[in-house]
Amino acid sequence: MKPEKTLLLSQSDVVSLLAMDAAIAAVEAAFAAYGRGEAAMPPKVYLGLPAHDGDLRAMPAYAEGAAGVKWVNSHPKNPARFGLPSVMGLYILSDPATAAPLAVMDATRLTAVRTGAAAAIASKHLARQSARTLGFIGCGVQARFLLDAHRAVYGDRLEVLTADASPEASERFAAEAGGRAVSVEEASGCDILCTSTPARAPVVRRAWVRPGAHINAMGADAPGKQELDPEILRDARVIIDDWAQATESGEVNVPLHEGAMHREHIQGTLGEVVAGKLAGRGDAAITVFDSTGLAIQDVALARVIYAAARERDVGTAFDFFG
The missing domain is CATH 3.30.1780.10 (ornithine cyclodeaminase, domain 1)
Known part of the structure; x- marks a missing residue:
């Protein structure tokens, strides 16, 4: 046939x-x-x-x-x-x-749409319901889809704060989103933070992240990449998308290989949370979703x-x- x-x-x-x-x-x-x-x-x-x-x-x-x-x-x-x-x-x-x-x-x-969707789904299950601010560190193409997905879940009620290594990129995205271009420090203090940079050294410091925050760490998708201070991960409830991928190429890959954190600190996968097999936020002060992108x-x-x-x-x- x-x-x-x-x-x-x-x-x-x-x-x-x-x-x-x-x-x-x-x-x-x-x-x-x-x-x-x-x-x-x-x-x-x-x-x-x-x-x-x-x-x-x-x-x-x-x-x-x-x-x-x-x-x-x-x-x-x-x-x-x-x-x-x-x-x-x-x-x-x-x-x-x-x-x-x-x-x-x-x-x-x-790819851009599903990545944005994954972050918004993580925010839905892991962020506090009282969230009022949505921060972006990295204002490239992917940030637009992260914003679109969050608006599909939250509507327009979240104030948007943007930050980028390029001030022009941050200001352009802020204008598109009806938000404000701010410093990386101020964006890091949002209730929901989305990072989407190619960084190989932390760009978000622990001192900038407030209690109650949820972070979607989207940029680390290959060995050696990281965007977050490892102290954030140690203080957070960490949810990954996949054990094999995240531990080798996600946000947790560098801290794990350097001994700055251990596998036991990772709570589980977003799939387990969505399926009801694992608690989402619980009483955690900070939550982190480590996304590598799943087939x-x-x-x-x-x-x-x-x-x-x-x-x-x-x-x-x-x-x-x-």
Whole structure:
């Protein structure tokens, strides 16, 4: 039996098909499935490209009847060198019964949306309900999606404070968000803080973080990266997205390898929290979500995008095996 044609979906197609509300629902369900042990996700595979100041990553997963793999990069110097995004990706969605490729789609937008969704889901489960301020350290492309996702959960009630190594980037984002550009110290004092930088040394000091804060540490996604003072992690209830990935490439990777913290201090995964197997905030003064980005998030959104494309007759059919 000849496989059906594969649906090719461009970035503009993905943009038209994927709303943040739907993305949050799909990603939250994927976290819950993973927390219940109902999804398969081998650890992310890294192909380091030090000569090009970047890397490539392969991220396969199976969840809720969908299977696929994302091929994505991280090249922080791309914008300055080539005028290209620092992150680009493709997603191959396969029929798990036959392995036939159902769709090949842009995963650049998918990655940004699912990352924003994961942070907002973490805030929903780990931040105090009385949160009133939302801080951003790192005001690049990802910060826009972090903001969109939090507004999908919280509406417009959170005051937005922005900080960046580039004052111009911070002011631009603040103007877009209707917020205020502030110092890194002031942003660090917000009720909910999202960090999304490529830092390899802490940019947020323990003294700046107030009791009651929740931090989404989104930037550390490779060995050697870190954004937070290890004292923050030692004083916080730490929730990770995945044990294998976070301990090798997440915010906790450097403190663990340097002995500044121990595995026993990590409480568990966000999937366990969402599935109701692990308490969320409890009486913790500070909570931290350490996000490395999970393949189950990607396959969940790819499934949503593909279903919407079929329903709306969007995309281009292509016969790879003709």
